[in-house]
Amino acid sequence: MTKRRPATLMLIENSPYSQDGRVRRESQALLREGWDVYVICPRAKYQRRYMNFDGVHAYQYTQREFGSGFVAYVVEYGYAMTMASLLSLWIWLRRGFQVVHAHNPPDFFVVIGLFYKLFGKKFIFDHHDLAPDMYDVRFGERARPTVAAVMRFFERLSCRIADQVIATNGSYRQVEIERCGISADKITIVRNGPEPRHFERVAPHPFLADRPEYVIGYVGEMGKQDGVDYLIRALGKLQTTRDDWYCVIIGDGEMVESLERLANDLGIGERTSFVGRVSHADVVPYLSGMDICTVPDPSNSYNDRCTMIKVMEYMAQSKPIIAFDLPETRYSAGESARYIVPNDEAKFAAALSELMDDPSLRESMGKRGRDRAAAELAWEHAVPHLLSVYRRILPGAVTSLEPVGLAPRRRDKTAKRPAVSQLEK
DSSP states (O other): OOOOOOEEEEEOOSSOGGGOHHHHHHHHHHHHHTOEEEEEEEEOTTOOSEEEETTEEEEEEEOOOOOSSHHHHHHHHHHHHHHHHHHHHHHHHHTOOSEEEEEOSSGGGHHHHHHHHTTTOEEEEEEOOOHHHHHHHHHGGGOOHHHHHHHHHHHHHHHHHOSEEEESSHHHHHHHHHTSOOOGGGEEEOOOOOOGGGGOOOOOOHHHHTOOSEEEEEESOOSGGGOHHHHHHHHHHHTTTOOOEEEEEEOOOTTHHHHHHHHHHTTOGGGEEEEEOOBHHHHHHHHHTOSEEEEOOOOSTTGGGOOOHHHHHHHHTTOOEEEEOOHHHHHHHGGGEEEEOTTOHHHHHHHHHHHHTOHHHHHHHHHHHHHHIIIIISHHHHHHHHHHHHHHHSTTSOSSOOOTTSSOOOOOOOOOSOOBOOOOO
């Protein structure tokens, strides 16, 4: 008799499943291990409420716009919690699952995890972001101490209630031990890492293929904490000494319009292109056409502890990197990056100019980065750590199951638009 496959329920609030590279990678790894994976998340445009993504069952609710500011965030999270709670009950009654796997932000999904623990389910807290620190950085002087205290409470509660906590790097692990008060043996580090497609050698995107200038690139989100404004101001300084460059910025976020205005105000609008989000298939061709890639995230309590996935994607394509000297960025990039005193735009510009004039250094930095990414940082090296978490909380849950894909699954073919890439932290 065929043993029934174990199932996990993943919860996401800040992006659709198709746009979250880490959740997609984790889901596919669990499928290959013999798990059924159900995901509750917001729905992207041109997608249905239920979709089957290569075996992953996604139950998607409609995103609502609630504006900005503190009240809007409260309403947004309240709406997401309500939808996730209702959908989780439906999945539990119709499909069943043994694990609730919550991806933050927000940290409020612990409430759902706590409910299901009453019925014997296991709870995994996947700690993507330090939400209290992100709040402080995003709101600065407008940050409310009471809000930060509430966020720290839910962060601690998530870590303490969880059967296992997944950290993205060693810095997060320290926060979980020191700030959240949990033991080290409850934490497993599962790093972000590039997928095989990021290592593919492809021709540059047509937009970049025939450009005579040096192409400076950025791929990622454009929120307040991401520092693209530092890059724009550095380029403004670079233009005072040379004009043989062009900058391509790929991604989206709340700061795009203000960044475009800043580029125009500094007189570099014609040399700077904001491409927006691109499809998964186009990310690598754009990277292929770049000569130097940038990590302008400034030093602060949030960024100093973050692992930026864009760093490893640059490395996979053999690109030399200019970055502010942050602890986790240095850990990831190693010798593939030139490190700048944090937040110093003039030195960032000078480093760009020096690297533009040294093709042999660019090549050697790129090679060292690609070699390190392949040998140590690729996603395949993180998968065993992820699977160890599931084996620890449910030993023996997967034994001699039929391979994924043999069981009949209903696949939705109505969505005509390709999923767009979530250019993540």
